[in-house]
Amino acid sequence: MARAVTTQHKTIATAAAWIVALLIFFPILYTIITSFKSEQEAIQGFALIPSGTMESYAEVQAQSGYFKFFLNSVILSVGSTVLALLVAVPAAWSMAFSPTKRTKDILMWMLSTKMMPAVAVLFPIYLIFRDTGLLDSRIGLTIMLMLINLPIVVWMLYTYFREIPGEILEAARMDGASLWNEIIHVLTPMAVPGIASTMLLNIILAWNEAFWTIRLTTTNAAPLTAFISSFSSPQGLFWAKLSAASTLAIAPILIMGWFSQKQLVRGLTFGAVK
Amino acid sequence: MATQQTRSLARFMMAPSVILLFVWMIVPLAFTLWFSFLQYNPLNPIRDGFVGFSNYRLFYDNPAFFAAILNTLTIVVAVLLITIIGGILLALLLDQPIWGQGIVRILVISPFFVMPPVAALVWKNMIMHPQYGVFADIARFFGAQPIDWFGQHPLTAVIIIVAWQWLPFATLILLTSLQSLDGEQKEAAEMDGAGFISRFIYLTLPHMSRAITVVILIQTIFLLSIYAEILVTTNGGPGYASTNLPFLVYQKALLEFKIGQASAGGVIAVILANIVAFFAMRAVGKNLDK
Numbered sequence: 001m002a003r004a005v006t007t008q009h010k011t012i013a014t015a016a017a018w019i020v021a022l023l024i025f026f027p028i029l030y031t032i033i034t035s036f037k038s039e040q041e042a043i044q045g046f047a048l049i050p051s052g053t054m055e056s057y058a059e060v061q062a063q064s065g066y067f068k069f070f071l072n073s074v075i076l077s078v079g080s081t082v083l084a085l086l087v088a089v090p091a092a093w094s095m096a097f098s099p100t101k102r103t104k105d106i107l108m109w110m111l112s113t114k115m116m117p118a119v120a121v122l123f124p125i126y127l128i129f130r131d132t133g134l135l136d137s138r139i140g141l142t143i144m145l146m147l148i149n150l151p152i153v154v155w156m157l158y159t160y161f162r163e164i165p166g167e168i169l170e171a172a173r174m175d176g177a178s179l180w181n182e183i184i185h186v187l188t189p190m191a192v193p194g195i196a197s198t199m200l201l202n203i204i205l206a207w208n209e210a211f212w213t214i215r216l217t218t219t220n221a222a223p224l225t226a227f228i229s230s231f232s233s234p235q236g237l238f239w240a241k242l243s244a245a246s247t248l249a250i251a252p253i254l255i256m257g258w259f260s261q262k263q264l265v266r267g268l269t270f271g272a273v274k
Numbered sequence: 275m276a277t278q279q280t281r282s283l284a285r286f287m288m289a290p291s292v293i294l295l296f297v298w299m300i301v302p303l304a305f306t307l308w309f310s311f312l313q314y315n316p317l318n319p320i321r322d323g324f325v326g327f328s329n330y331r332l333f334y335d336n337p338a339f340f341a342a343i344l345n346t347l348t349i350v351v352a353v354l355l356i357t358i359i360g361g362i363l364l365a366l367l368l369d370q371p372i373w374g375q376g377i378v379r380i381l382v383i384s385p386f387f388v389m390p391p392v393a394a395l396v397w398k399n400m401i402m403h404p405q406y407g408v409f410a411d412i413a414r415f416f417g418a419q420p421i422d423w424f425g426q427h428p429l430t431a432v433i434i435i436v437a438w439q440w441l442p443f444a445t446l447i448l449l450t451s452l453q454s455l456d457g458e459q460k461e462a463a464e465m466d467g468a469g470f471i472s473r474f475i476y477l478t479l480p481h482m483s484r485a486i487t488v489v490i491l492i493q494t495i496f497l498l499s500i501y502a503e504i505l506v507t508t509n510g511g512p513g514y515a516s517t518n519l520p521f522l523v524y525q526k527a528l529l530e531f532k533i534g535q536a537s538a539g540g541v542i543a544v545i546l547a548n549i550v551a552f553f554a555m556r557a558v559g560k561n562l563d564k
């Protein structure tokens with residue numbers, strides 16, 4: 001009896017959850033479906049079964065050189081994340097292992113720099129970039145994205161490092177390990193999972209950053225965000241091509257995102273929700 | 275244990291991050307503050323010079339200014355309401371035993387990973403287009419007149435798109451918090467005959483309060499500076515109907531080249547963000563210390 005009720009409950013909950021989930025996912029699903037339609041098909045009204053043509057993908061690459069933008073996205077997101085890690089790992093490390101009274105204040109202050117609206121500093125940054133020749137350069141944008149994500153990187157690493165038990169350090173020290181040995185053989189292996197999750201989440205954030213990447217680039221350094229935005233002024237009907245370009249732009253990060261769900265919650269809530 | 279040596283080492287390790295962020299925060303902001311007191315037009319520099327507070331005056335007298343502030347706050351409040359109420363409901367649903375939970379979770383979280391320009395373009399063209407969009411297809415199916423979303427309800431359209439992007443985030447975090455709720459406590463409440471509603475109000479909701487505060491803080495940071503979604507869909511229009519403060523500043527700076535006025539707007543945006551941040555951080559700080 002109790003079991004029958006449970007199964008019935010589960011069936012209803014499953015049906016409801018799947019309907020809501022598919023509704024939320026629908027815009028993405030429909031974009032993927034439309035990318036396999038011809039332009040003619042794409043505007044003929046609602047249809048879930050595409051003809052399966054790949055012509056939109058071919059055209060997107062041929063007309064706009066999709067691959068160049070893709071490469072820029074990879075370089076910018078990975079580059080800025082690695083750079084941020086290089087700066088943030090020592091900082092988070094010292095905050096986690098030799099905290100002072102001011103550690104918490106410094107962390108809060110770092111977070112508060114994220115509150116500054118980007119537009120407020122758009123023009124000064126634009127001028128600085130122009131005068132230093134960094135406008136539309138990969139280096140300039142990499143530095144920019146690094147600065148934007150640095151507070152989150154420090155925070156995330158801090159919450160991970162804080163969980164490494166201090167006793168292990170003491171034990172290693174007792175055994176006469178030098179500081180260097182301690183770092184290489186004891187701490188690094190324990191810190192790697194946290195660093196990896198931080199890296200994953202920040203690549204996603206940098207990949208999707210859509211203010212500076214659009215405003216500070218024109219052609220050379222333009223990543224996928226800028227590429228997609230160029231579709232916003234319609235020249236004729238281009239639904240299928242737009243869908244193909246969109247699918248290509250979100251696919252890699254969507255897949256990475258699926259694998260990083262758990263870390264995402266931790267990372268974006270600064271360890272407050274686990 | 276902390277010797278002088280380790281303490282100075284710690285300071286040395288922290289220095290690059292702190293210095294970089296400090297410079298990144300102070301230098302451009304100082305420029306903006308300085309520019310906000312200048313008449314400064316790169317295309318027409320004849321009348322450039324110090325003008326005191328008149329840029330603030332001009333920005334203040336601009337009818338777009340109040341529209342922009344109102345729109346900014348409307349977007350923040352509306353999206354927060356939709357995502358938190360929707361997120362709680364969804365989290366409660368996904369917390370039930372269901373078949374294929376892993377896949378359902380993946381489907382629900384996906385919009386969060388879609389870059390803003392793609393989200394905006396997909397909604398603009400495939401979903402909300404008055405002629406070829408899915409909404410128009412549905413409306414015609416029921417014999418109704420399709421809605422011209424971006425012409426007639428531009429701000430609502432932007433809010434729907436942004437809410438779609440952030441609902442997964444709220445859901446995921448609230449669900450995680452829900453799943454850490456002690457099962458025994460739940461059972462005890464059930465034994466005592468507490469119904470679903472009272473269990474929700476007296477047990478679940480207080481348990482989630484910390485997660486809810488975090489969602490509010492993080493989303494507010496991002497929602498105050500919505501940009502790409504507006505650029506791609508409505509371009510701020512019609513008129514100023516969907517212009518928020520960041521978008522207005524962008525228009526003044528890079529389209530009209532009125533740097534002084536744009537900078538004044540930027541300073542106001544910073545003040546607004548700080549007022550909101552002050553309350554949000556205080557709430558979060560209180561909740562996190564528990």
